[in-house]
Amino acid sequence: MENKLIAPRKIQGFWELMPKEEALFEDMLSRLRKVFENNCFQPLDTPVAEFSEILLAKSGGDVDKEIYRFTKGHADICLRYDLTVPLARFVAGNMNELIFPFKRYQIGKVYRGERPQKGRFREFYQCDADVIGENLSLTYDAECIKLYEPCFKELHLDAMVEISNRKLLAGFFESLGGNVVELMTIVDKVDKLPKEEIASLFKEKGLTASDIEKTMKIISTKGDIKEVKALSAMCDNDTFKKGMEELEIVDEYLKALGMTNYLYNLSIVRGHDYYTGTVFECYIKGKRSFGAIGGGGRYDNLCKNFMETKMEGVGMSIGITRLFDILRNENLLNTENYTSIEIGIITFNETLLAGLALMNKFRESGVKADIINENKSFKAKMKEANKRSLPYIIILGEDEVKASIYTLKNMQTGEQEKLKFDEIIEKLKH
Amino acid sequence: MENKLIAPRKIQGFWELMPKEEALFEDMLSRLRKVFENNCFQPLDTPVAEFSEILLAKSGGDVDKEIYRFTKGHADICLRYDLTVPLARFVAGNMNELIFPFKRYQIGKVYRGERPQKGRFREFYQCDADVIGENLSLTYDAECIKLYEPCFKELHLDAMVEISNRKLLAGFFESLGGNVVELMTIVDKVDKLPKEEIASLFKEKGLTASDIEKTMKIISTKGDIKEVKALSAMCDNDTFKKGMEELEIVDEYLKALGMTNYLYNLSIVRGHDYYTGTVFECYIKGKRSFGAIGGGGRYDNLCKNFMETKMEGVGMSIGITRLFDILRNENLLNTENYTSIEIGIITFNETLLAGLALMNKFRESGVKADIINENKSFKAKMKEANKRSLPYIIILGEDEVKASIYTLKNMQTGEQEKLKFDEIIEKLKH
Numbered sequence: 134m135e136n137k138l139i140a141p142r143k144i145q146g147f148w149e150l151m152p153k154e155e156a157l158f159e160d161m162l163s164r165l166r167k168v169f170e171n172n173c174f175q176p177l178d179t180p181v182a183e184f185s186e187i188l189l190a191k192s193g194g195d196v197d198k199e200i201y202r203f204t205k206g207h208a209d210i211c212l213r214y215d216l217t218v219p220l221a222r223f224v225a226g227n228m229n230e231l232i233f234p235f236k237r238y239q240i241g242k243v244y245r246g247e248r249p250q251k252g253r254f255r256e257f258y259q260c261d262a263d264v265i266g267e268n269l270s271l272t273y274d275a276e277c278i279k280l281y282e283p284c285f286k287e288l289h290l291d292a293m294v295e296i297s298n299r300k301l302l303a304g305f306f307e308s309l310g311g312n313v314v315e316l317m318t319i320v321d322k323v324d325k326l327p328k329e330e331i332a333s334l335f336k337e338k339g340l341t342a343s344d345i346e347k348t349m350k351i352i353s354t355k356g357d358i359k360e361v362k363a364l365s366a367m368c369d370n371d372t373f374k375k376g377m378e379e380l381e382i383v384d385e386y387l388k389a390l391g392m393t394n395y396l397y398n399l400s401i402v403r404g405h406d407y408y409t410g411t412v413f414e415c416y417i418k419g420k421r422s423f424g425a426i427g428g429g430g431r432y433d434n435l436c437k438n439f440m441e442t443k444m445e446g447v448g449m450s451i452g453i454t455r456l457f458d459i460l461r462n463e464n465l466l467n468t469e470n471y472t473s474i475e476i477g478i479i480t481f482n483e484t485l486l487a488g489l490a491l492m493n494k495f496r497e498s499g500v501k502a503d504i505i506n507e508n509k510s511f512k513a514k515m516k517e518a519n520k521r522s523l524p525y526i527i528i529l530g531e532d533e534v535k536a537s538i539y540t541l542k543n544m545q546t547g548e549q550e551k552l553k554f555d556e557i558i559e560k561l562k563h
Numbered sequence: 564m565e566n567k568l569i570a571p572r573k574i575q576g577f578w579e580l581m582p583k584e585e586a587l588f589e590d591m592l593s594r595l596r597k598v599f600e601n602n603c604f605q606p607l608d609t610p611v612a613e614f615s616e617i618l619l620a621k622s623g624g625d626v627d628k629e630i631y632r633f634t635k636g637h638a639d640i641c642l643r644y645d646l647t648v649p650l651a652r653f654v655a656g657n658m659n660e661l662i663f664p665f666k667r668y669q670i671g672k673v674y675r676g677e678r679p680q681k682g683r684f685r686e687f688y689q690c691d692a693d694v695i696g697e698n699l700s701l702t703y704d705a706e707c708i709k710l711y712e713p714c715f716k717e718l719h720l721d722a723m724v725e726i727s728n729r730k731l732l733a734g735f736f737e738s739l740g741g742n743v744v745e746l747m748t749i750v751d752k753v754d755k756l757p758k759e760e761i762a763s764l765f766k767e768k769g770l771t772a773s774d775i776e777k778t779m780k781i782i783s784t785k786g787d788i789k790e791v792k793a794l795s796a797m798c799d800n801d802t803f804k805k806g807m808e809e810l811e812i813v814d815e816y817l818k819a820l821g822m823t824n825y826l827y828n829l830s831i832v833r834g835h836d837y838y839t840g841t842v843f844e845c846y847i848k849g850k851r852s853f854g855a856i857g858g859g860g861r862y863d864n865l866c867k868n869f870m871e872t873k874m875e876g877v878g879m880s881i882g883i884t885r886l887f888d889i890l891r892n893e894n895l896l897n898t899e900n901y902t903s904i905e906i907g908i909i910t911f912n913e914t915l916l917a918g919l920a921l922m923n924k925f926r927e928s929g930v931k932a933d934i935i936n937e938n939k940s941f942k943a944k945m946k947e948a949n950k951r952s953l954p955y956i957i958i959l960g961e962d963e964v965k966a967s968i969y970t971l972k973n974m975q976t977g978e979q980e981k982l983k984f985d986e987i988i989e990k991l992k993h
Contacts, residue, residue: 149608171926268938391923
């Protein structure tokens with residue numbers, strides 16, 4: 134029979150984990166879902182593909198090269214590259230059915246056709262929580278920042294959030310008469326370039342030595358709200374003052390929310406130019422070198438491409454694929470503790486039916502029990518049990534079945550105990 | 564400012580739910596995940612897109628018209644149309660890292676570019692559990708059938724599984740000297756066409772009146788294993804006898820597993836010609852008219868397009884999007900019971916910080932509390948609380964904050980109670 138074999142290749146850069154790691158990843162996702170629900174965010178699940186005119190509305194042709202775009206019949210379609218534009222489409226399309234402020238979270242895959250490299254994926258998960266509404270209180274800015282704390286806690290990590298407000302620098306650059314967008318783009322590079330280079334980039338854009346000195350002072354500011362307030366006198370611009378005021382208010386709210394792991398870092402601008410107020414980035418506490426694991430901020434007009442009504446928003450995001458990838462590379466994942474089978478049952482021909490019944494009884498009691506594949510020799514079954522590093526096995530002979538007493542063998546210690554069903558359940562629950 | 568608005572259209576037939584329904588759907592998915600894990604299946608999450616040569620390997624050009632296919636750079640890519648071919652690619656590509664039998668489940672979106680219609684989607688969820696290995700015991704066939712029971716139970720439904728074995732009819736048709744594939748295709752239509760038409764289709768394929776009578780007798784058989792065994796004498800073909808034997812063994816295993824809601828229906832063949840033994844379909848008990856909610860069976864060689872080693876498999880699938888769609892259309896979803904906010908807190912300027920602290924304390928105790936958007940008048944806040952059908956609200960005045968005693972108002976009954984924080988937690992946990 135002719136059967137030309139095809140190499141089982143996956144597309145490079147597309148996210149796929151081996152089962153043990155996937156189990157941990159799934160566990161992380163379900164913990165995050167729980168936190169979002171607990172914080173009154175509602176789930177949303179938009180399609181992976183949208184009409185190109187929707188997805189490309191915002192950015193003109195900017196993301197065109199990276200995007201997966203194709204036609205099907207007459208439809209011009211793209212795979213989504215973020216979860217924000219689909220949210221805007223959803224909100225604009227369901228204005229009359231939604232209750233605002235609308236708090237939604239979404240965990241889903243997004244697609245960017247860039248060249249794959251370490252830490253960069255073409256298909257990866259994003260995890261976003263946003264609040265959308267008209268005339269949104271700054272309490273929501275504080276809430277989105279605070280949200281990192283329970284999220285990271287559920288992942289057994291500590292979050293550290295660095296906060297700024299774009300109005301501050303925007304107002305300051307305005308007061309210097311500079312091109313705000315260009316100057317912001319330079320600030321966005323602060324973490325990547327040495328100070329001298331940043332300064333010379335400012336110089337190229339026409340800032341005077343004294344202006345550069347002031348700018349460097351602002352963007353070097355890191356600390357608590359007092360250090361931010363110490364800059365108040367530096368600038369008289371209204372936007373600057375508004376940013377300062379918003380930061381102070383958000384700080385009050387953060388304190389009321391019991392948030393402790395945060396600081397102000399006025400060099401944070403977040404590349405995207407749709408942020409208009411509060412901006413923030415989240416790091417693993419004590420591991421700033423891993424880079425930002427998430428970020429977010431306040432934006433003015435989510436749905437501007439789709440409708441006249443102005444909907445403000447503020448949102449936070451966790452780069453969950455990136456986070457998992459980092460934890461894996463740093464050997465911070467506990468894959469060894471995960472087991473898909475808690476008790477392996479080894480049966481003989483005459484005890485197979487009893488073994489199936491026992492397995493079912495265990496599962497109904499919430500214990501992950503499994504029969505070792507029956508179509509194998511005893512020796513092969515024992516070999517499989519070892520290979521799987523099962524925590525426990527039961528070798529089920531006829532005597533065990535008759536007496537309803539089972540020899541539970543701890544595969545790590547070799548220890549054996551004769552126990553009744555209920556005693557095994559009791560033991561495993563501890 | 565020029566801003567040409569774009570209509571916020573979603574691609575037709577792509578799955579998207581409103582938040583309340585999505586919350587119920589997410590809940591269903593997480594319940595199913597729990598059941599699969601409890602039954603020792605490991606999670607897998609393959610990419611949504613694969614190389615076309617992988618996805619189209621099995622079917623030649625058969626699914627070509629339905630499939631979403633495109634190129635990106637030099638890569639010829641398709642969106643997956645099921646979860647089975649990606650599983651085959653994954654198993655073949657990771658043979659040396661996996662431990663067999665490999666039990667995996669996957670819940671993910673699949674894509675079929677057909678014309679959308681009632682109950683048919685272009686993007687929808689599939690939910691599969693499969694066991695892959697060499698020389699797989701029939702216990703796994705029974706396990707996959709049994710799995711519907713805890714899955715449906717978790718969804719507060721009763722499963723009814725109808726079972727057959729393709730060898731039975733294949734062997735029988737063989738013994739008649741007929742074209743097995745063509746005759747099976749006719750059997751697959753039994754639920755859709757009247758008996759006379761089925762009989763005349765058999766006649767067209769050259770079956771004699773006596774053969775047709777026998778065939779109709781077999782495919783009309785519905786009942787317990789005794790009724791299947793009563794047919795034993797009808798045919799002497801080895802494949803037929805093997806099918807009969809396998810059904811009897813699987814029946815023993817099902818009984819050992821405590822399965823009760825199943826019957827044999829020998830007209831079940833499952834369209835896909837890759838099933839080679841046990842086949843089954845699952846219905847909601849008492850609601851057969853809703854159609855099959857899932858199905859599955861035993862197949863011989865999962866990875867034949869990708870490697871020489873023969874890997875057998877048996878799997879079950881739940882059409883979870885279809886199921887949800889049916890429950891929704893039949894008004895069997897309890898969306899009214901879901902609330903994203905359990906307690907709405909209405910604050911005044913002077914109690915906002917105390918309100919944020921209280922909200923945080925509730926959330927840390929697992930209660931979904933939320934401040935009603937602060938940037939609103941008191942009247943507008945009360946209106947929002949009503950619109951959201953919140954179960955409870957607290958109107959937080961200065962007196963409440965000072966005394967740490969809160970007036971909890973039941974929004975359904977209008978009842979008000981003055982309670983301490985711990986008393987509220989206690990009350991809500993019941």
